[in-house]
Amino acid sequence: MNDYQWQPPKTRRNNKLISKQEAKQQADKKYNQSIRFKRDQREAAFYQSSAWRKKRAFILKRDHHMCIECMKELEAGKEATGTINQRLIVDHIIDLKIDWSKRLDSDNLQTLCIVHHNKKTFKK
Incomplete structure (x- = not known):
């Protein structure tokens, strides 16, 4: 019996293996921090408000x-x-x-x- 279990492909980021989904989530987070929220700081401050x-x-x-x-x-x-x-x-x-x-x-x-x-x- 083969105990092989399929796993989604991984990509290397900063010397660490992560899934493509994790890589996309990290890229989206970085985009939001570096581009989107710098463009509209009022909106960014609103989303951080209590x-x-x-x-x-x-x-x-x-x-x-x-x-x-x-x-x-x-x-x-x-x-x-x-x-x-x-x-x-x-x-x-x-x-x-x-x-x-x-x-x-x-x-x-x-x-x-x-x-x-x-x-x-x-x-x-």
Whole structure:
């Protein structure tokens, strides 16, 4: 019997082997720190504020820690295209850059999985 177990390919970063998914997460984090948040420091400060953290926790609890789009798919009898309860994002329906005053408005916030968040974000 062969005890071989398939593992995803790894890449070397700083003399350390990591998966491609980990490498992408590190690259995204570095991008956010070095590019995105330096461009808009008001937005970066907002996402670090206690008001945002409390509101985010409230929205996650309100939406039962589930992607609302995945739940709509399941209720319609379809298979959810995203992942439920993993990498959830509290998303602004109307972007901060468009209307800063709605940044803490509960009606402007929704819980999305990474799949549905990316579909919404890159559809624009």
